Amino acid sequence: MKTGFFHTPYILPKRTARQVFDWSMELAMLTDEAGYADFMIGEHYTLAWENIPCPEIIIGAAARLTKRIRFAPMAHLLPYHNPATLATQVGWLSQVLEGRYFLGVAPGGHHTDAILHGHDNIGELQAKMFEALELMERVWQRQPFKERTAHFQAGYPGPADFPGYEIDYADNSPWGGRDKLEIAVTGLTKNSSSLKWAGERNYSPISFFGGTEVMKSHWDTWAAAAASKGHAADRSRFRVTRDIFIADSDAEARRLAMNSGLADSWREYLGPIYKKFNLFQGIIEDSGTDIDPSQVDMEFLAEHVWLCGSPETVRRKLELMAEKTGGWGEIIVNSHDNIDNPKPYFESLQRLAKEVTPKLHVL
Incomplete structure (x- = not known):
């Protein structure tokens, strides 16, 4: 069982860019060492x-500070992008x-990002993602071509394109x-079309947890799509994200989580989003409480959404x-803003990798 870290980042809006950058470096070094x-x-x-x-800036800087951990823009x-x-x-x-x-790839799910890039909404983004990656794959082949799609244009030069003299083309494959x-590729909703697309192309699946039925649908969707194209559906490639807080006892973990950046994120940001877009339903069904999503409070989150407790x-x-x-094959813990009180959070991250995942038997 592997341990992964998803640095979204969920970060307090008051943080400066430099604070986010420095915090990212601390997290990269700690997770690498753990x-x-x-x-x-x-x-x-x-x-x-x-x-x-620009996640590539974080990746480039953290590469010099770490030894083993792999990095990815996700996504x-x-x-x-061109x-x-x-x-x-x-x-x-x-x-x-x-x-x-x-490499992680996605179409983009926030309409404000879409507006920034000149789109009225997110409706056409998935088609653009498919086109973009097809062109990227062709560039990596390093064979001459020129193509215009509905949204993009790209190519790769060949010998016929020499500027009057021979040059050495850089190999940036x-x-x-x-x-x-x-x-x-990440999946959030049940029967994710993104994970179907990923399975058909033999890309790895990452499941954002929204309840057991949603998670099962993520695997089933990806595995069926992979098999339809002759790819092996290996569960060791399946990654799952959760919010996790570990301490000596269940009570201490719950207390620390309630006073951490994890709670800040869900109280002020994620909770309202999940309620607006009905993303709690699968978790409510798992809980057996039959409450309305509007009734989800911090106690419900600590009991049913977060994994709080001893190792x-x-x-x-x-x-x-x-x-x-x-x-x-890999449990991924989500990142939250604990810049002002990092010690309990750092200890939780270390204990997950050293005391929990080595003892897990889930395959």
């Missing part, structure tokens, strides 16, 4: 609660990290070749989740 496998960084442009518009929002430029930058950065890199570059309690909760949904 034995985490992956460090994933969100890309958002207009959201004060999730403000890292580059492909509709907002595909040829991004393909070149992704390939080059993967070479800089010499394999400690993988992924480290070790395209086959060595893992591409991952043994958190391990048992994860294994119970696996019994209900099937296994997975």
Whole structure:
């Protein structure tokens, strides 16, 4: 069982860019030392609660401060990038990290980011993502072509395009070749179309937890799509995200979580979003409480949304989740703003990797 870290980041809007950058470096070094496998960084442009518009800057800086952990933008929002430029930058950065890199891709789910980039809404973004990645794949092949799609244009030069004399074309393809570059896609809603697309292309699935039925649908959707194209559906590639807080006892973990950035994020930002878009329904069904989503409060979150407890309690909760949904290969803990009181949070992150995941049996 691997441990991963998802640095969205959920961050208090009052933080400066430099504070977010420095906090990111601290988290990268701590998770690397604790034995985490992956460090994933969100890309958002207009959201004060999730403000890292250029995850590649974090990745490049953290690469020099860490030894083993892999990094990924999770995800580059492909509709907002020039595909040829991004393909070149992704390939080059993967070479800089010499394999400690993988790529996350997404269409973008926030309408304010869409407006920033000249779109009226997010309706056309998924089609643009599909087009963009197809062009990126062609750029990585390093074979001459020129193409215009409905939304983009890209190409790759060949010998016929020499400017009157021979030149050496830079090889900015992924480290070790395209086959060595893992591409991952996240799923949030039941029967995610993004995970169907990922399965068909043999990209790895990441499930944002929204209840056991949603999680099962994420695996089923991806696995069926992968099998339809002749790809192996290996559960060790399946990643699952959760909010986790660990301390010596269940009561202490709950108390610390309630006074942490985890609680701030859910009280002020995530809770209202989940209520507005009815994302609590699967978790409510799991809880057996039959409450209305508007009734979800901090006590419900601590009991049913977060995994709070001693290392043994958190391990048992994860294994119970696996019994209900099937296994997975990596548990990913979400990032929250604990800049003002990092010690309990850092200890929780360390204990997850050192005391919980090594003892998990979920495959």
